[in-house]
Amino acid sequence: MRESQRAEIRALPLFRDMRAESFDRLLQAGYVQSFPPQLDLFEQGEAADFLHILIEGMVELYASWQARESTMTIVRPVGTFILAACIRDAPYLMSARTLEKSRLVMVPAPDLRAVFRSDPAFAMSTIDELAQCYRAVVRHSKTLKLRTARERLAAYVLRQSERDGGAASFVLPVEKRMLASYLGMTAENLSRAFKTLLDDGVKVDGNRIIITDRAALVARAAPDPLIDGPDASESGVVPLRRAATGRPES
Amino acid sequence: MRESQRAEIRALPLFRDMRAESFDRLLQAGYVQSFPPQLDLFEQGEAADFLHILIEGMVELYASWQARESTMTIVRPVGTFILAACIRDAPYLMSARTLEKSRLVMVPAPDLRAVFRSDPAFAMSTIDELAQCYRAVVRHSKTLKLRTARERLAAYVLRQSERDGGAASFVLPVEKRMLASYLGMTAENLSRAFKTLLDDGVKVDGNRIIITDRAALVARAAPDPLIDGPDASESGVVPLRRAATGRPES
DNA sequence: CGAACCCTTGACAGAAATCAACTAAGGTGG
DNA sequence: CCACCTTAGTTGATTTCTGTCAAGGGTTCG
Incomplete structure (x- = not known):
């Protein structure tokens, strides 16, 4: 991983307040991996083994039932996903696939849980992140039901x-x-x-x-x-903090 | 508050692991109040001042936009609601009204935040609760979009x-x-x-x-x-742990 | 008893899914 | 370079679903 990417992850609200050694532990436990486009990262129903941090590319989270499929959200760098399932040690409720060539850090869920048990600041950030994710989905539900x-x-x-x-x-x-x-x-x-x-x-x-x-x-x-904001990063397609490197087109 | 109700609250996953003195502080900071049926407890857009704990009755959480309105969920005793907004110190995304005569404990959000900053066990429980709420809303979204x-x-x-x-x-x-x-x-x-x-x-x-x-x-x-479970308490109308006192009809 | 209110039903209009055909763009292989 | 294929997107025709409006039955509650 490049140092600049490391710094970008560290700058995320979820990671910026934690102790340096906790951050190191998370990243050292994690794997950095690149994936080609259109690759399934995981499927709904599988056990949540890893917190995913997207540092390059684009990932779709989608849900399926019977023969139907629906896009739930799209993640852009630098953003994390699948936090709740890791915490609960529960099956993924959504599937994920890359839309472009993508690079991810995957942090094993047990390490994640160990770190926020030992680092209160990280626990606080996790609470905040989850509350934000929750509100984002509530907003999405509202737009679906009211409009x-x-x-x-x-x-x-x-x-x-x-x-x-x-x-x-x-x-x-x-x-x-x-x-x-x-x-x-x-x-x-x-x-x-x-x-x-x-x-x-x-x-x-x-x-x-x-x-x-x-x-x-x-x-x-x-x-x-x-419903729609004001915090644009809270919900929607291309929701999470965008990378500093702004490309005009995707 | 009756001792039995206190014990019921204490038994909730959100409160059962915290230190005794933290629990005492939360409840002492909180107000116990009774409300008649069909009373608006708060409206979406207001500042989230209180974590609400329902100990008797039934409460509807609903959202509105323009002239439309939609029921988002229904809370039964003993259950908490509006946790995420309190944590983020953000406006409520949903409105709440009583459906029956109801009794609530209302814990000021600043006390809530102070307690989970000082009590790591409570921070853990909060993380778990939020992750569960998040997954409940994702499930609701899935059923809306896929079925x-x-x-x-x-x-x-x-x-x-x-x-x-x-x-x-x-x-x-x-x-x-x-x-x-x-x-x-x-x-x-x-x-x-x-x-x-x-x-x-x-x-x-x-x-x-x-x-x-x-x-x-x-x-x-x-x-x-x-989508539907397996944990019935995670989502749906009448979602949260039911009171021990089971009435046959509402 | 009357006034709400909930629920149901019917008739209709509007919205959305489905099925099918067609275009345009991009990539592949001859 | 071109023929071919695939895919995204559009468009049209049709059907299904859903919301809206209106009316009527039943219940509850003052």
Whole structure:
């Protein structure tokens, strides 16, 4: 692992307050590994052996039942995932696969648990991280239950734009079919939902979204800090703290 | 507070491992209060001032947006709620109202935070509790995104039955309109969904549900431990540890 | 007894999934 | 370089599902 990556992990809220020796122990117990795109990291139902820290690439967390599948969230560097399952020593509720070539640190769950038992500061950070994850999922549930597909998409577009500092135009960070799944609709329906958003000031050109009338879009989306933010990192596709190295396109 | 109630709280996973003096401090800092039915305890968006512990009655947590409203979960004695917001010192994401005459202990959030900073065992229990809450919401999201309304209802019926030891018949613990909202549909739609479940071995008589063909119901619901359980207490309407005093009807 | 309220039912409209066909772009191999 | 294949995305036609509106039955409670 490069020193800069180590520093990035250390800077994460989950790790920044812990003792230096605890941090060392975690990373020394962990394995750094690279994976090709489209590789299954684990499947739901397996025992949670490792806390995963993504330092390069992109990972999809998805759930399946019967023949159906749904994207639950997408993780970008530098971010951690699957913390709760490790803590509870319980089976994963979601599956994970890489979307790009990715590099991960995998910390064995027993080491993780040992460290936050011995380092109160890390225990505090874990509490905070979990509370944040919990709230992120509650928000996702709220948008699913309270908004129509069209409204969810409108809110998503608005939030992405605000993540880019309120830019009127941005490029979708993921494929449309995955976005559709994340927002709880089919790919066909997403395509049509984008069409209806023409009336609400949103134009689409391939992967690029252009907001032509922000007021109209706000009226449609009715963004709400108790669902959409204000902390953009708390929920959504591409949720976690982004790497300092900002690539314009994915 | 009666001693027996104190003992019940102490027996909760969240409180059972902490030091005695920490537990005393929490309860001494807290207020015990009774509320009539249908009373709003707090509204989403307010600052999270208190951890709530329900010792008698029933409380609904619900979310709203624009003119819409949706039941997120229902809390029964003895259970806690709103832990995550207290930890993060953030606004409530959900509103709460009593469904019956209820008695609550309300622990000021600053005391809560002080105690788990000073009592590592309580910090551990908090981590565990939060991880469990997180997984409960993920499960709820999964059922919303992966199953149709009919399948969600079938799974709910099956789970309720299994909570009663696999009884072929049970009484709904909440009003149907609330169940509908919890399951992500309208009351009218729930009514129709029950009708279609006649083909899957479920009969309805008022608040009483009768499973006439369990195999057929299982085929429809395709229950999955990664969504529906196995720990029934982790999610769902009437989720938390039930009071020892079992009333047959609510 | 009357007034709410819950639940149900029917009729309808809107939303969304499904199925199928078609386009466009990118990659592969001849 | 081109023919071919695969895949993402779109579009249309159709069906299914779901929400909405309206009305009526039953219950509870004042």
